[in-house]
Amino acid sequence: MNEPDGATRRDFLKLGVAGGLGAAFTPTIAQAAAAGVQSGSAHAPFVAAPIERVRIGFVGIGGMGTVHVNNLVRIEGAEIRAVCDIVEEKVQRAQTIVEQAGFARPTGYSRGRRDFERMCHEDELDLVYTATPWEWHVPVALAAMNSGKHAATEIPVAYTLDDCWRLVETSERTRRYCIMMENCCYDRREMLILNLVRRGLLGEVLHAECGYLHDLRGIKFSTEGEGLWRRAHAMRRNGNLYPTHGLGPVAQCLDINHGDRFDYLVSMSGNSRGLRLYAAEHFPDDDPRRREQFVLGDVNVSLIRTAKGKTIYLAHNCDDPRPYSRINIVQGTRGIVSGYPDRVHIEGRSPKDQWEPLDAYRDEFEHPLWRAELIRTATGGHGGMDVLEDTRLIAALRAGAAPDLDVYDAATWSVVCALTERSVAERSRPIDFPDFTRGRWRTTPPFEIPTPQPEALPMLVQDSL
Numbered sequence: 001m002n003e004p005d006g007a008t009r010r011d012f013l014k015l016g017v018a019g020g021l022g023a024a025f026t027p028t029i030a031q032a033a034a035a036g037v038q039s040g041s042a043h044a045p046f047v048a049a050p051i052e053r054v055r056i057g058f059v060g061i062g063g064m065g066t067v068h069v070n071n072l073v074r075i076e077g078a079e080i081r082a083v084c085d086i087v088e089e090k091v092q093r094a095q096t097i098v099e100q101a102g103f104a105r106p107t108g109y110s111r112g113r114r115d116f117e118r119m120c121h122e123d124e125l126d127l128v129y130t131a132t133p134w135e136w137h138v139p140v141a142l143a144a145m146n147s148g149k150h151a152a153t154e155i156p157v158a159y160t161l162d163d164c165w166r167l168v169e170t171s172e173r174t175r176r177y178c179i180m181m182e183n184c185c186y187d188r189r190e191m192l193i194l195n196l197v198r199r200g201l202l203g204e205v206l207h208a209e210c211g212y213l214h215d216l217r218g219i220k221f222s223t224e225g226e227g228l229w230r231r232a233h234a235m236r237r238n239g240n241l242y243p244t245h246g247l248g249p250v251a252q253c254l255d256i257n258h259g260d261r262f263d264y265l266v267s268m269s270g271n272s273r274g275l276r277l278y279a280a281e282h283f284p285d286d287d288p289r290r291r292e293q294f295v296l297g298d299v300n301v302s303l304i305r306t307a308k309g310k311t312i313y314l315a316h317n318c319d320d321p322r323p324y325s326r327i328n329i330v331q332g333t334r335g336i337v338s339g340y341p342d343r344v345h346i347e348g349r350s351p352k353d354q355w356e357p358l359d360a361y362r363d364e365f366e367h368p369l370w371r372a373e374l375i376r377t378a379t380g381g382h383g384g385m386d387v388l389e390d391t392r393l394i395a396a397l398r399a400g401a402a403p404d405l406d407v408y409d410a411a412t413w414s415v416v417c418a419l420t421e422r423s424v425a426e427r428s429r430p431i432d433f434p435d436f437t438r439g440r441w442r443t444t445p446p447f448e449i450p451t452p453q454p455e456a457l458p459m460l461v462q463d464s465l
């Protein structure tokens with residue numbers, strides 16, 4: 001793991017206030033809208049200059065990396081120049097995907113676990129995109145930013161408090177973006193819910209419930225992919241290991257870092273049962289996986305209170321039989337939405353005491369981006385949301401506009417891993433959140449829903465592959 005870069009938080013304050021804002025390139029709204037993005041530049045501590053063709057180095061081309069590589073070769077203005085994985089065949093497979101899409105064969109890097117550092121130093125790149133196991137997100141993102149590239153990483157961006165700060169400080173010092181690719185913020189139902197919140201249908205938002213409830217036992221015990229690394233976290237960590245799928249979209253609805261902030265949390269884990277039980281029932285007596293010991297409680301629940309008094313229930317369970325859910329409840333003074341199944345109740349609009357299907361609100365409140373045929377019908381990687389998040393990132397970099405999600409979102413949502421682990425270890429003691437924005441949350445307006453020109457939408461994704 002890389003050492004802290006030495007920049008102090010005070011150094012950044014000087015930089016950000018004295019020079020950063022004035023020196024930043026600020027695109028016009030028209031420029032940004034033409035590329036299908038909306039400028040958040042007025043509130044970002046810096047905005048990077050536009051990049052005509054975004055040259056990408058991709059690190060970690062397993063399950064999720066392959067999804068992104070397949071997306072990126074279809075997005076106008078994106079070009080994968082280098083690919084890196086510890087497994088040479090995966091590098092070659094990615095090189096073939098890029099070549100078959102009509103680009104030059106990207107340079108391959110597969111000389112061991114730190115070969116991404118060579119890639120960052122040797123290749124002319126604008127963006128380093130990471131879909132490695134969790135423990136490599138921070139070293140790759142730091143290597144990228146320290147060599148002048150923007151960083152985009154899969155989730156969570158980090159799982160220790162120090163690493164979250166390291167990423168914030170490095171992004172500020174190098175003035176390179178560090179973006180956590182939380183695809184659930186781009187899912188159709190989450191964007192519809194955010195639209196309902198922004199249009200005021202729920203009234204004042206008071207409370208949310210969310211989580212990551214996904215039976216991953218088969219995947220965790222697999223002899224390939226995530227089975228090679230994800231189960232190991234359950235042997236040494238006890239808390240919420242994967243908070244951002246549920247929490248990210250909810251944080252946007254609750255204006256976190258945009259007028260409000262997470263203040264503190266309490267967290268509690270129950271018994272650890274599911275993984276051992278699964279191993280005992282699925283593997284022969286002499287399989288070493290039967291002897292593994294786990295500390296991660298199957299069910300972890302946390303409560304978060306915001307500085308302005310909103311409350312959040314956050315759950316995590318990946319180790320027991322259950323259908324998938326992110327819960328997705330948002331309660332306001334005028335109504336409530338709930339996921340799984342998706343439903344809504346709005347006072348004065350819905351029949352008294354009754355749910356309506358969320359689908360009934362699509363005609364009126366569907367997010368404009370989800371009206372695009374290409375997004376709605378996308379098949380690879382969780383429907384259209386992965387294509388949409390990759391498209392938005394490239395469009396923002398090309399337009400010289402601030403990307404939708406920033407390093408403060410990444411750190412604030414991911415630090416929940418570390419804080420829940422600490423609270424669980426200390427009998428659910430309340431743990432304060434750090435303020436990664438250093439007070440800027442007070443003046444940053446609510447997260448805007450980007451509303452692209454409808455005619456720009458079909459141009460975002462090439463339809464031909």
Ligand SMILES: NC(=O)c1ccc[n+]([C@@H]2O[C@H](COP(=O)([O-])OP(=O)(O)OC[C@H]3O[C@@H](n4cnc5c(N)ncnc54)[C@H](O)[C@@H]3O)[C@@H](O)[C@H]2O)c1
Nearest residue numbers: 060061062063064065085086113131132133154155225226
């Ligand atoms: N957003 C989502 O919906 C979603 C879904 C699945 C996984 N993920 C995230 O994506 C990331 C990867 O998950 P996955 O399912 O693709 O796992 P995976 O195991 O299939 O892929 C990881 C890849 O990284 C490679 N790798 C490991 N160490 C490396 C290193 N030091 N340098 C270069 N390559 C290295 C592995 O060989 C492998 O190809 C994780 O952070 C995970 O949480 C996100």
